[in-house]
Amino acid sequence: MSRKILFISCLFICSTTFSQSDKYNLKNNPKFDSILKVKKSVDKKIFDENYYSIQVFSGGYNFGDSISNYVNEKYLGDSIYFYFETPNYKVRIGKYKSKIEAEKKLKEIKKEFKSAFVFKPSK
Incomplete structure (x- = not known):
């Protein structure tokens, strides 16, 4: 019995000492970096042209400015656009990659702004 335990413990110790190390040497290819930069710039350009936003107001300057300030305080994590x-002056919230993301946020915003809607700005 004791020989079995000794044999099993020796196997366990040997298997852990000869296992792989946790270090991995990764060689960076300069071509990969240049391709990655190009992809990032293309993705940014596509996103800047194809996004969804939520419009909460369209009207006069004074009322639009006050709504813009209120929305800035209420939705801190989102980008707010007043222009x-x-x-008319318009107040818009966010730049969303997909219409589904924008619709989710719209449900939250519609509680306060009943006339808010999702749209895709023209190019």
């Missing part, structure tokens, strides 16, 4: 687009 003039003829003939």
